[in-house]
Amino acid sequence: MHDHDFEHLLRGAELRVTRPRLAVLRAVRRHPHADTGSVLAAVRVEEPAVSHQAVYDVLGVLSESGLVRRIQPAGSVARYELRVGDNHHHVVCRSCGEVADVDCAVGVRPCLDASDTHGFVIDEAEVTYWGTCPACSTDRTPSQSRTTEGTR
Numbered sequence: 267m268h269d270h271d272f273e274h275l276l277r278g279a280e281l282r283v284t285r286p287r288l289a290v291l292r293a294v295r296r297h298p299h300a301d302t303g304s305v306l307a308a309v310r311v312e313e314p315a316v317s318h319q320a321v322y323d324v325l326g327v328l329s330e331s332g333l334v335r336r337i338q339p340a341g342s343v344a345r346y347e348l349r350v351g352d353n354h355h356h357v358v359c360r361s362c363g364e365v366a367d368v369d370c371a372v373g374v375r376p377c378l379d380a381s382d383t384h385g386f387v388i389d390e391a392e393v394t395y396w397g398t399c400p401a402c403s404t405d406r407t408p409s410q411s412r413t414t415e416g417t418r
Contacts, residue, residue: 267295267348279331289313290324291348294334298347299356299365305346339365339394353390359399368395 272291273283281287286309293308294300300308306321325346328334332351338344339358345365355368370391380388 267291275333279333281327281331281333285313286316286320286324287328289316290321290328291333294346294348298349298367299337299345301343301345337365355391355393355395357395357397359402360396361398361402361405364399364401366399368393 269288269292272288275291276283276287289309289312290305292312293305297304297308302318302322302325305325306316306318309316309321325334325336329336329346333348335347335350336344337347337356339356342358342363347367349367353370355370357366357368358364380386
């Protein structure tokens with residue numbers, strides 16, 4: 267996506283096009299699954315005077331408008347991505363916290379059919395897979411793997 271695409275998205279969501287909003291969108295594009303601090307650091311490369319509160323507010327507005335997806339795996343800080351509206355899921359490394367996208371195995375419909383919807387109209391299923399990323403897997407010795415696997 268280019269800046270003119272971001273401008274079009276902002277206008278389409280009835281949001282003003284501002285330098286901080288564009289900078290946040292560019293930061294999230296460059297750093298998918300980044301936390302607020304990482305987004306702030308990336309934004310400050312372009313806009314050194316922007317405050318933490320401004321970035322936090324922009325992330326909130328962009329999340330509420332559906333332009334950015336906010337995810338928060340259990341025990342983790344909130345993270346942000348531009349991939350929205352496609353019902354994809356995430357895999358999280360238990361060791362380093364790395365997050366990666368996982369396409370829905372079922373497709374565009376919710377992946378999980380609830381046994382009882384309690385009257386809710388279900389339009390999204392949020393699935394988080396947990397494991398160990400390739401980098402952390404190769405860092406473990408065979409004895410560490412046996413100890414960890416034996417406790418699960």
